Amino acid sequence: MSKTALYLGLDLSTQQLKAVIIDDECNLVLSIAVNFDRDLSEFKTNDGVHRSENGEVVTSPVTLWLAAIDKLFEQLAETLKDDLKRIKAISGCGQQHGTVYWSALAEKRLQELRPNKVLKTLEGSFAREACPIWMDSSTGVQCDRLETAVGGKENLAAITGSRAYHRFSGSQIAKIAEDEAEVYEKTTKISLVSSFVASILVGRVVPIDLSDGSGMNLLNVNTRDWDFKCLQGCAPPGTDGQKFAQELSKKLGNPVATDSIIGSISHYFSERYGLEKSCSVLAFTGDNPASLAGLCADEDSLVLSLGTSDTVFFSTPDPNFCLDGHIFVHPYRPNEFMGMACFKNGSLTRERVRKALGLEWDSIGEILNKTSAENDENLGFYYDLNEIAPPIKAGDYRFNEKSEQVNSFSPEVEIRAVLESQFISKLVYARRLGWKGNESLGRILVTGGASENVSLLQLIADVFHLPVYTISVPHSAALGGALRARYGSSLTNVSSTPLHKILRKIEPQNVKDTYKKMASRYDFLEEKLRKEHSYQD
Numbered sequence: 001m002s003k004t005a006l007y008l009g010l011d012l013s014t015q016q017l018k019a020v021i022i023d024d025e026c027n028l029v030l031s032i033a034v035n036f037d038r039d040l041s042e043f044k045t046n047d048g049v050h051r052s053e054n055g056e057v058v059t060s061p062v063t064l065w066l067a068a069i070d071k072l073f074e075q076l077a078e079t080l081k082d083d084l085k086r087i088k089a090i091s092g093c094g095q096q097h098g099t100v101y102w103s104a105l106a107e108k109r110l111q112e113l114r115p116n117k118v119l120k121t122l123e124g125s126f127a128r129e130a131c132p133i134w135m136d137s138s139t140g141v142q143c144d145r146l147e148t149a150v151g152g153k154e155n156l157a158a159i160t161g162s163r164a165y166h167r168f169s170g171s172q173i174a175k176i177a178e179d180e181a182e183v184y185e186k187t188t189k190i191s192l193v194s195s196f197v198a199s200i201l202v203g204r205v206v207p208i209d210l211s212d213g214s215g216m217n218l219l220n221v222n223t224r225d226w227d228f229k230c231l232q233g234c235a236p237p238g239t240d241g242q243k244f245a246q247e248l249s250k251k252l253g254n255p256v257a258t259d260s261i262i263g264s265i266s267h268y269f270s271e272r273y274g275l276e277k278s279c280s281v282l283a284f285t286g287d288n289p290a291s292l293a294g295l296c297a298d299e300d301s302l303v304l305s306l307g308t309s310d311t312v313f314f315s316t317p318d319p320n321f322c323l324d325g326h327i328f329v330h331p332y333r334p335n336e337f338m339g340m341a342c343f344k345n346g347s348l349t350r351e352r353v354r355k356a357l358g359l360e361w362d363s364i365g366e367i368l369n370k371t372s373a374e375n376d377e378n379l380g381f382y383y384d385l386n387e388i389a390p391p392i393k394a395g396d397y398r399f400n401e402k403s404e405q406v407n408s409f410s411p412e413v414e415i416r417a418v419l420e421s422q423f424i425s426k427l428v429y430a431r432r433l434g435w436k437g438n439e440s441l442g443r444i445l446v447t448g449g450a451s452e453n454v455s456l457l458q459l460i461a462d463v464f465h466l467p468v469y470t471i472s473v474p475h476s477a478a479l480g481g482a483l484r485a486r487y488g489s490s491l492t493n494v495s496s497t498p499l500h501k502i503l504r505k506i507e508p509q510n511v512k513d514t515y516k517k518m519a520s521r522y523d524f525l526e527e528k529l530r531k532e533h534s535y536q537d
């Protein structure tokens, strides 16, 4: 191992806490992860979460995340030993939208945390153990109210970059304020998952960053400050909206630029694990903005992240505020934006269909070879949970070549149908959000757990008719944290970094017209489903 300084990136995502360490030349030094279901089974999560019986309320325990942070640092200390002292800076990210509710005891407990204790002893520092996360869809009433408060969904999208979405933090906070007044009263500070992890590292509650703050329906992405009307729109009915907004803005604190240095590592981490006291911590952000940094995505790149959720995103100086996706403040380019759409039914739906057909991922390529592009005009929409993009109720919707709905497909057709429709939806949504990918310049960067599957990558290249790249570091969001830590406050340098060691480049096959036709058909059938099976998200 070279003896240069090291940089640590963390990612607290839905199913795991990941760490990536790079050196001064951006070489990968270490990549590890703590899996919540497997390594912390005492918290009894499924895919990292707890779901209510009807599936609408989805939370993760804050003490699970605390235990995961300790476990990860134990592993880092065991592996790196004295080299842990070489970590000069840390940054990172978390799954977006999830909220953490600190109580008045938090600051004191964080300050007084002794290195002979474990982070889990902070449990009394929270007004609520269960943190609502991005999979939650129980805030329909609050979403309606928020949109009404600003004069409709178009206005909310023009201010905050997104119409109201169930999972966005504003409606989640509003629901707790309304249904659990005592909990809300007890809450002195509110963090996002990203700023929560940064707070634990620094030993004090630190601000939310602008990029992840854009996923709350509370931040004006143009003025880059909390929007008073939106804050008011979260007030429980019959309460004083102005007073509520003032108090909520205090609980949230002032948002900071994503490239801010927010402090240095706390006494707890330096004493317990051996990090240098001078190790600085940069603001944490959302996992998708962090991936944009990790992949050093330029204007011509479109990123597909295939994790628990699937997301598609890109950089833009010229945002298209629309009802079909999100505009976030760009994580490292001043005055720019990031366009994104999120698909709730990503890897877990692919897994469900694969398992139901008794297939292994290794053999998917062989099965796909039994059918051809466009699947003889069979097209399906597969949603285990109510989908976000498009807002269609859970269910499997299959259409034959005559666009008639049918109950089943043969196994070969089924597997191609789920994959083709998932990837076509990403093409369609990227275009709706204003991505102008150009055939001569464009490229698709694929990341997330499913990006190791070459058959999936080939299908993506074909659907987009663009070359697909993956990089040799599997966790691009955590890598983004490490790169952001490496570049310190001059994050604009991230965009001039060459794409981190390319692992694969896959060229498209000549099926461009086929998928162009299929994308129009997807549009048509999606519209039909919206009429018949939509719900409000």
Ligand SMILES: Nc1ncnc2c1ncn2[C@@H]1O[C@H](COP(=O)(O)OP(=O)(O)O)[C@@H](O)[C@H]1O
Pocket: 013, 014, 015, 016, 306, 307, 308, 309, 347, 348, 351, 361, 447, 448, 449, 450, 451, 452, 453
């Ligand atoms: N070879 C593979 N082919 C397809 N999907 C895969 C493969 N390996 C892992 N996955 C999927 O990756 C998912 C986890 O992705 P990851 O990006 O780590 O999720 P998250 O960041 O949300 O925790 C798993 O749910 C699994 O379905």
Ligand SMILES: O=C(CO)[C@@H](O)[C@H](O)COP(=O)(O)O
Pocket: 013, 014, 015, 094, 095, 096, 097, 134, 167, 215, 286, 287, 288, 307, 308, 309, 310, 311, 342
């Ligand atoms: O809700 C969103 C983005 O808007 C999700 O993408 C979350 O950020 C969860 O990320 P993963 O754990 O699936 O990576």
